Amino acid sequence: MTPPVFAHGNLRLYLLALLEEQPRHGYELIQALSDRFGGTYSPSAGTIYPRLAKLEAEGLVAKTADGRKSVYEITDAGRAELDARRHELDAIEEDVTDSVRRLAEGVRAEVDSAMRTLRAELATAAREAKRTATQTSSTANPHAESNRAVHEADLVLNEFRQHLRTELRRQAGRGRVSADTVALLRTRLADVRAEIAKELAGA
Template sequence: MTPPVFGHGHLRLYLLSVLEERDMHGYEIIQAISDRFGGTYVPSAGTIYPRLAKLEAEGLVTKADADGRRTVYSLTGAGRAELDARRAELDSIEEGVGDSVRRLADEVRASVSDAMASLRAELAAAARDARDDARGAASAANDRARDARRAADAPDAPRASTTPPPSGTTEVRSESRAQLARAEALLADFRQEVRADLRRAIAAGRPLDAAAVDALAAGLTSLRADLGAQLP
């Protein structure tokens, strides 16, 4: 648990020391404290205003409206007297503030280091995914080229003939080749997308079990059977 910036009752005295510099409105007081801490600590309005109200009730500060919009707080004679009587205690508080600034700065550095480490890990994972996707795309292109060569070299592939084909045969074969190319592209894209999805799931820490792969195999088998039933 992070220790408090101010010990019990110390913020009350510290506010008097801030107002000793000059009269300020509430936001200026918050900013002055933040500046003293180098921006590592910014007290909330809910912390400052109730304490100012208590100091006013004790007669140590007074407030007045400035330009009709802001309330300016001033140190009273009684407030200055209390500060003078407690200078040694205030010096101790100032030393504690220095320790708090160093501690808070260490915490800020640690949080920034953690954030940078997390960012580097995310960038490395993204780079791996990009490389995997690129390899998958190249593999899919190679698969399409190989399948095209096999289709061209198949025994029943169309051969050049000096005899004109029957009417309509050329159109049918052209349509078949076009649909074959489309089917191969769909299969290659499907393979690439599923592979990328699986790799991203594993990189994100989601488990990949045998049941999921079995479901993929069953789905592909069922799809192949349905496709076979539609072919003449």
């Protein structure tokens, strides 16, 4: 997806910061960036390697061979540039946090929408049961039974939403909520909705 941050020159600075932590292969830098952004931004090799080559040409990083891979390490000149622009790096980190928070809010909106849809479908099923159910014995009351089931389902949905919302907020603070999380949530909820609808249709 389109990166939410990294204005001109910012990615170069962020690469220096990652290499200051430890030497890394190019793929490790790509993975580290993806992890920092909670999966919302994963740069391609075509984005990373040309910048590494330019940093090497400027003497800011050094490259050594490790088998078939190249290991990049920040140089003293690279550390000097990073120290001179440390305030810019802090601003980038704030943007990363804001980006992940916006994604988490989007996930919560997906949860709320899915829960409203499930609740509406259960309520519709209950109304249909009221119209079509017949009393099978003098002691059985399918209408009341159906209403109780809908009430219990509503409680289950609320409990699910609260637990998931709490977990999303906790993981968003660690940068672990990603676009894949939204896709997984949407798919699984659609599966549950379809399964419930099938079960109700055959009831």
